[in-house]
C-alpha cells in the first residue's frame with residue numbers, strides 16, 4: 187500500500203511538473219511573438235482571441251502567480267483556448283477530432299507490432315541455431331530503414347504507381363462516419379498502408395529484444411529444472427521461459443504506448459492521416475501556440491498513463507513487485 | 512544548404528516532390544544507404560553481444576554442432592536403444608553389469624566441454640557405484656567437475672558439454688537394467704523424475720520466480736501422471752510440503768517470499784514428487800548458514816530412511832560428507848582420486864588431496880582439527896601438469912609423479928574393530944604403488 191501511494195505521488199508530481207513547464211515555455215519565447223502573430227493574421231483574429239493570445243504568452247497585466255492560477259483553472263475546465271490556424275475552432279475540438287484516428291491507427295499498430303514482434307522473438311529464441319536465425323539480418327535491416335523514407339516509398343509504389351490504396355485521409359470523403367460497412371471498410375482500407383509501414387519497421391526491435399531475453403532466460407536453472415521435470419514444451423515456453431523473458435520488454439512497450447501520440451507525426455504527415463500528429467505538424471507550421479500547448483498536454487498525459495499501465499502490468503506478471511502492496 | 516548529406520538529399524527530395532515527378536533516383540539511394548549502414552552497425556553490435564554474452568554464444572551454432580558430434584560419438588562408442596520400449600519395462604542390458612544391490616553403475620564416464628580441437632575434459636573416466644538406499648558422497652574443490660558429473664548422470668548437460676564416452680546403468684526395483692545413455696528423448700523424459708531426480712546447486716535460481724511454489728511441485732506430477740485429478744494432485748503437493756517440513760498453507764507462496772532454507776526444502780519436495788529411486792543433490796546446502804544446513808541434511812537423511820531412495824550427495828565439504836555418506840568419492844581435475852567407505856575417510860584419508868580437503872574444514876561435530884588446507888588453487892583443465900594432476904600442489908610429490916599419471920587402483924584394507932568385512936578402497940597416487948602391486952599379485956595368485 188505504501189509503495190502504491192508512493193507511485194501515485196510520483197505520477198502526480200511528474201504531471202504537475204510537465205504541466206507547469208507547458209505554462210512556462212511560451213513565456214520564455216524571446217521578443218514579442220504576439221505582435222508578430224497578429225501581423226501575420228492581418229486583423230482576422232477577434233478581440234477575444236487577441237486577449238487569449240496575450241494571456242498565453244503572459245503579456246497581461248496580471249502577475250505571474252495569478253496567470254498560473256488562471257492557467258490551472260482553465261485547464262481543469264478543459265479549456266485550452268482557440269486555435270489560430272482554424273480560428274475560431276476550440277483546441278479541444280481539434281484534439282477531439284484527431285485523437286481517435288491516432289489512437290486507432292498508431293495505437294493498434296503499436297500493440298500489434300509488440301505482440302507479433304515478441305511472439306516471433308520468443309519463437310526465434312526458442313529455435314535458436316536453426317534456420318530461423320535467418321530472421322535476424324532481415325529484421326535488423328527493416329528496423330534500420332529511415333521510417334519516413336520507407337513510408338514515402340510505400341506510398342509511392344502502392345498508392346501512386348499501383349493505385350491499390352488511397353493516397354491520403356482516414357476515409358473516403360463523402361461517406362457518413364458511423365457504424366456502417368461502407369465507412370468501416372473505407373477506414374480499414376485507408377489504414378492498411380500506414381499500418382503495414384509501422385508494423386514492418388518496428389517489429390524487428392521487439393523481435394531482437396525478445397530473442398535475446400529468451401535465450402538468456404532459456405539458460406536459467408529454472409528452465410532446465412522444468413525440462414528435467416518433463417514438462418511439455420508448450421508449458422516451458424509460456425510459463426517458464428516466455429513470461430520471464432517478456433518482463434524486460436514490458437517497460438519498452440509502455441514507453442512506446444506513451445509515444446503513440448508524440449510519435450505519430452511522421453506517419454500521419456507521410457500518409458496524410460487526420461490524427462493528432464498531423465494536427466501538431468500543422469500547428470508548428472502555422473505557429474498555432476494554443477493548439478501546440480493542448481497537444482503537448484495530451485502527450486504528457488499519454489506518457490504518464492502508459493507508465494501507469496506498465497506498472498500495473500508488472501504487478502500482474504511479476505509477483506516480486508507485489509511485495510508490501 | 513552547401514553540403515550534401517544523405518538526410519539532406521532525402522529532405523530536399525521530399526520537399527521538391529521528387530517521387531511525384533518520378534525522380535526516384537533522388538530519393539531511393541540515400542535511404543537505402545542509411546538503412547544498410549544502420550543494418551551493418553546493428554549487426555556489429557549484435558556480434559559484440561554474442562561475443563560478450565556467453566549464453567547467447569553457446570546457444571547458437573554450438574547446439575547444432577554439439578548435437579552432431581554427440582550423435583557421432585554415440586554411433587562410435589555408445590550403443591543406442593532401437594525402437595521405443597514401454598515405460599518402466601525398458602530393455603535389459605548385459606547381465607554382467609547387474610549386481611543385486613547396485614542401483615546405478617557409472618563406467619568410465621567422460622564429459623568434454625567445447626570444440627573437438629580443444630575440448631576441456633571436465634569429467635575424465637569416472638567410475639562409481641551407487642547402492643540401493645545408500646548415500647554416495649562426492650567431494651572436491653569447486654571446478655573439480657562435480658556439477659558436470661551430476662548433470663551428465665541426469666543427461667541434463669547443456670552444450671557445449673557432451674558425454675563422449677562411458678556407460679550409465681540403472682537397475683530398477685524390478686531388477687531390470689537400463690542403459691541410460693541409450694534412452695531416446697521420450698524414454699529419458701519418463702526415466703527422469705520417475706526414477707532419478709536432481710536438486711540443483713542454487714534453489715533461488717532453480718525456482719521460477721513468477722510461479723507459486725505449489726504449482727512448481729504440481730506441474731512435475733501433472734507431466735508424469737496425466738490421469739491424476741486436480742484434487743489428487745493438490746493433496747499430493749500438500750503431502751510433499753509436509754514431508755519436507757513446510758506448512759501446507761505455503762503452497763501459494765512465491766519463491767521470493769520464502770527463506771533460503773525453505774526454498775531448498777521446496778526443491779527437495781519437487782525432487783520427491785514422483786517418489787524416485789535416486790536423488791542427486793548438487794551442493795544442496797552450500798548457500799545456507801550452518802544451522803539451516805544441519806536441519807536440511809537431517810531432513811534428507813530422515814526422508815531417505817523413510818522412503819528408501821538412494822542419494823548422490825555432492826559438496827565441497829568433506830567433513831559433512833563423512834557424517835552422512837555410506838561411501839565417498841573424491842574428485843580432482845575431473846577424475847576420482849580416492850574412493851572408500853565414509854568411516855575410513857574419517858580415520859585415514861589416503862590421497863594427499865583427501866588429507867588436505869579434510870584439513871580444510873572443521874567437523875560439524877567432534878573434535879576440531881588443525882586447518883592445514885591445500886596450498887595453491889584448483890588447476891586449469893586446459894593446462895594440466897604432466898603426470899599426476901595434483902603434483903604442483905602436493906606436499907609428497909616425488910620422482911614418478913611428473914612422469915606418470917597414477918591410475919585409480921585398490922589398496923589393501925583391514926578389518927575394523929567390530930570385525931566387519933572391510934570396505935574396498937582405491938586411490939590414485941604413486942605413494943601406494945607398492946601396496947597396490949602387492950594386492951594385485953595376491954589377487955593373481
Ligand SMILES: Nc1ncnc2c1ncn2[C@@H]1O[C@H](COP(=O)(O)OP(=O)(O)O)[C@@H](O)[C@H]1O
Pocket residue numbers: 624625631633651652653654655656657658659660671892
Ligand atoms: N559452460 C562451460 N564451458 C566450458 N567449460 C566449463 C563450463 N562449465 C564448466 N566448465 C569446466 O568444467 C570444470 C568443472 O566445472 P563444474 O562441474 O561446475 O565443477 P564443480 O561443480 O565441481 O565446481 C570447470 O573447471 C570448468 O573448467
Ligand code: SF4
Pocket residue numbers: 862863864899900901902903905906907908909912917939940941942
Ligand atoms: S601421485 Fe605424487 S603428486 Fe600425485 S598425489 Fe600422489 S604423491 Fe602427490
Ligand SMILES: [Mg+2]
Pocket residue numbers: 654657658659712793794
Ligand atoms: Mg558445482
